[in-house]
Amino acid sequence: MLSKEYSVYVNGKFCPKSEAKVSVYDHGLLYGDGVFEGIREYEGVVFQLAEHVCRLYRSAKAIKLGIPISMDEMTKAVVETLRVNKLRDAYLRLIVTRGVGDMGVDPKKCTNSTIIVIAEPIEATYGKESREKGIRVGFVSTRRDVVDSTTHEVKSLNYLNSILAKIDANEAGWDDGIMLDHRGYVSETPTSNVFMILGVDIIVTPPVTAGILDGITRRRVMKLGRDLGFSVLEKDITPFELMNADEVFLTGTKAELVPVVSISGRVIGEGKVGTITRRLLDEFGKIRKDPSEGTSVDSYKTEKKR
């Protein structure tokens, strides 16, 4: 049986995956000059789509990248991509590059940005067992970029800082790496946010000043924690505090919520998925499938907006 070839949205048109291409002069390729979002669809509902589209435009604003279509049109492009591909459970990549320029770094020559939407069926990031057994991570030597330069508050196409950290983690044999910020405080992993649990009622996560991407899953889990009656704090975390936390977990659109059972060889808590992490995992499992948490692919036309 032939495997299905998905269609990719490129600048308003759909083309088969094998024919979806950008110019070698696109500044997204030449310089990592662009912004993107990773988004998930669960059972026909695009989780937190409005929040992702909003973050895309905020990232673009920060790097002075003009997106030629409105946020509503961008939302429609996402929905259409899912409809065309008949996908109900998918991972989506929404990309806006600075577009075609010349070989020089000056973005003035790039007059038309390139808009791309890719959607494919989803696979678990850390493997299906990660939620049951947790993952082993470690502190890597690559530091998170500082907030006054190529800050990771911008979800830009330049992920070299994260890739170097992932290489560090791979070489150490860990499932993922925890990056510190330039001061030595805990920042985030290459593609997810970090949380720790203290005692029975405190959940702590680093603030954006620690060089993190302000994750959409992070925000949703913080709200979930508060709704469940926990104290949820954004506060600088030292490596010592993280290693001695009662429970640690990571969040991200693709990873969802992943328990951490050891950090740089130090066992976290009892070395298995903690009680509070388990509870958050179960509750998050319900939220992500709740139609009110996102945009329905079937009814988007009539609703237009969430």
Ligand SMILES: Cc1ncc(COP(=O)(O)O)c(C=O)c1O
């Ligand atoms: C650097 C980085 N931090 C954190 C996250 C988690 O963010 P979100 O929950 O919005 O996917 C991601 C994933 O996109 C990321 O790339």
